[in-house]
Amino acid sequence: MLSDQELVIQFQKEHEKEAVFTELLKRHQQKVYYQIKRMVNEHADADDIAQLVWLKVWNKLEGFKMESEFSTWVFRIAYNETLNFLQKQKRDSQHLLSSEHYDYENANVGFDDPKSSQIQIALERAIQQVPEKQRIVFMLRYFEELPYDKIAAITGTTVGGAKANFHQALKKMQEILKKN
Amino acid sequence: MHSNTRDIELELDKQKIEELLTKSALSHLCAKQEQVPHGYFETFDTQVLNKIKSQKRQNPIIRLSTYMPYLMAAAITILIATTFIFIQTDNKTNTIAKVNMQDIPTEEIDSYVSENESIAEIDWQSEINLIGGSLDKETGDNLLQDTNTKQN
Known part of the structure; x- marks a missing residue:
């Protein structure tokens, strides 16, 4: 091939x-x-x-x-x-x-436990509230499992910048979840 | 070794996320984000290729970079050919002119000159008549007299 x-x-x-x-x-x-x-x-x-x-x-x-x-x-x-x-x-x-536009009503599909669906909604809301550039780094890191140098090349930043974006995204989500 | 460090770093990052957001919620989110209509990826390439074809029909792209060397070569050839043809034609015309002048007998040239001399004088007289209005009568009469004397 x-x-x-x-x-x-x-x-x-x-x-x-x-x-x-x-x-x-x-x-x-x-x-x-x-x-x-x-x-x-x-x-x-x-x-x-x-x-x-x-x-x-x-x-x-x-x-x-x-x-x-x-x-x-x-x-x-x-x-x-x-x-x-x-x-x-x-x-x-x-x-x-996009945070308002998102279909949260259907976010709990597949969860029998109401507590799980609440967690699900909270998680999705938190992710949507993270600034776009930080959110995309978070997505690429967690879901695509990309190394930081590749994330940096995709987002046009440095490896340090990508790492900082990832940690800021996490911190932001933590704050949002605490508030809720 | 380098790859191992990367893997460990990734695992640590994932752990941090899962501690914060719970693994089941994240995997549910992942599954949801990856939901697509049935057969979407099977037909996606056709959709894109159709768009490319319609784009080509709307704006046919002339890639100058591909044709530029040929265009330049053609332009240079035409320039050289035109210059060469021009020089050749110019030389030929001069040669013909030279040959013709040499071939004409002197008597013919003399008779041509004397024939055209009278025409030139007639022209000269008509010119004087034309500007006569701006000359005083005495000067005009003198000029006419001079011309008539010369003709006789």
Whole structure:
């Protein structure tokens, strides 16, 4: 099986571009989608952003210099597009903030114990209240289990910056949960 | 070794989170976030490729970087060819002109000059008539007289 880098080289040499692109997309589509969905919550929004991300990948892959791994590069595009979406959503006065917009009523689905569902709601509220950049670092660290250097490359910060964001996110969630 | 340190660091971070947020709530959240409509990932590539195709139809991208070397080569060739053709044509015209002048007999040139001399004088007379309005009568008469004397 060809590596991502070899596929990128094939794409840049115009060898069966569509087939090569499809292979790269199939390898990474789930992780890209989940990274977006964890931030925007709604499937329709995540789908729109994911399509935009892959469209950008198609348009820019020719000029990709392979200074980082292909997956890091795609995650970085997804990160930027997600932040753009969230900022646009915030600016739109008619749109509810994501914390209010989130469907907490259905958050307890799958929990028979009411105490568990309360914990679940509290957790989701706490996560939603963490600033976007800290929240995304938290998500990438916990759910994607990414190392700090990769998180730093995706979010365009230093390893120290990524670590600080992660600990700030934890601290913020702790404060929110204590209040509740 | 480096990878081991990373793994330990990750485990410690996860532990901290799970102490704070409980593992079951986090795994439930994870499962919820990863819910997608049935068959979504199977058709996602087709959706993206369709978007790419419609984008291509709307704005056909002309990649200058690909064609630039060929365009430059064509432009240089055309420039050289045009310059060469221009120089060649110019040389030919001069040669033809030189040959023709040498081939014409002197008598023909003389008769051409004398024929055209009278035409030139007629033109000269009409020019005087034209500017006559701005000359006084005496100067005009003198000029006409001079011309007639020369013609006779």
